[in-house]
Amino acid sequence: MQGNRITTLGSETSGGSVYILNLVEPVDFDSSSAIGEMMHKTADFNCTIWTADCSYNSNRAVIGTNVGAALVNLETGMTSWVCRSKSDVLSQQLDPSGNVVLCGLRNGAILTVDVREKQERVSDRFIRHRIPYSSLGRQGPSSSKQWFEVKGNIYPSRTILMPSSVCSLVSLQSYDQYFLASSMDGLIKLYDQRMTKRGAVQSYEGHVNSHTRLQLGVDQSERFVMAGGEDCSLRLWSIKSGKLLFEEKISDSILSTVCWKRSERLVKTLNEGKSYEECLSRQNHSWGTWFGSQEGLFYISWS
Numbered sequence: 001m002q003g004n005r006i007t008t009l010g011s012e013t014s015g016g017s018v019y020i021l022n023l024v025e026p027v028d029f030d031s032s033s034a035i036g037e038m039m040h041k042t043a044d045f046n047c048t049i050w051t052a053d054c055s056y057n058s059n060r061a062v063i064g065t066n067v068g069a070a071l072v073n074l075e076t077g078m079t080s081w082v083c084r085s086k087s088d089v090l091s092q093q094l095d096p097s098g099n100v101v102l103c104g105l106r107n108g109a110i111l112t113v114d115v116r117e118k119q120e121r122v123s124d125r126f127i128r129h130r131i132p133y134s135s136l137g138r139q140g141p142s143s144s145k146q147w148f149e150v151k152g153n154i155y156p157s158r159t160i161l162m163p164s165s166v167c168s169l170v171s172l173q174s175y176d177q178y179f180l181a182s183s184m185d186g187l188i189k190l191y192d193q194r195m196t197k198r199g200a201v202q203s204y205e206g207h208v209n210s211h212t213r214l215q216l217g218v219d220q221s222e223r224f225v226m227a228g229g230e231d232c233s234l235r236l237w238s239i240k241s242g243k244l245l246f247e248e249k250i251s252d253s254i255l256s257t258v259c260w261k262r263s264e265r266l267v268k269t270l271n272e273g274k275s276y277e278e279c280l281s282r283q284n285h286s287w288g289t290w291f292g293s294q295e296g297l298f299y300i301s302w303s
Helices: 032-038 193-198 264-271 276-281
Strands: 004-009 016-022 039-045 049-054 060-065 068-073 079-085 089-094 100-105 109-114 128-132 147-152 166-171 178-183 188-192 216-218 224-228 233-238 244-249 257-260 288-293 296-301
Touching (some): 039 068, 060 089, 068 089, 079 100, 109 166, 224 257, 224 288
Antiparallel strands (some): 004 016, 016 039, 060 068, 079 147, 128 147, 257 288
16 A cells, blocks of 8 residues: 555445545645645445445455445445445454455444455345344344345355444454454454354453444554543453453543554565564564544553
């Protein structure tokens, strides 16, 4: 991506757009024209865009909308739908290979969608999958609704259902098939896609959430996961043990976004095709953490 990042805009009434924001040069926040020159519109959608993700070594991005998930070619602007759902796609995460995307839905489902091949169609429609709530250890929202329908190149056997809307997903580079997920009832869990029927591998206690789309942050060594809560506190857990290591109120507003600083050297070596473990062995880990709230953007340096 050569320093470019993707951003999305969405609206319930006017649809959303996908932009590329060039962050190679410093941002001049005092000049609206300069910021405008750094942004390039890639695609428009006639729907609400909730989330987006792109891999480090790919020119493709995926977006989550109120009608499903779509693949966007960031060079040509060409788009193709990979999943259709009546439940909004609120969170997404491409796996390290870039071939599979995890989609977290408003109804609590986490879908595994293959984006490598053209969608198989029956009578010009996506293949339909009816996923029973009972097979996921959960009852439907009503006695008349015992299953939900999704369309696309989906692995139904890998579907996971959390108790409430899925607001954040993070795939782990150093642990193949593992990913972290959080839902709007405050749950944070670690899953293995090879053993979805056995439930979560690890749980992380203490997170506070009831309805907000709060994000998870994972450090580059993948030892720690961090999240802000609705109680305006920042918390840090050990990914392996699940132990709560840090808890402190550091803001007067909700910390909705958190991010560990990731060095350009790590991104460069990943783009060169090096393994994640080899990339980490070549650099010193940075313990700087960014987080955002209504008060602004902040940075913490861990000692």
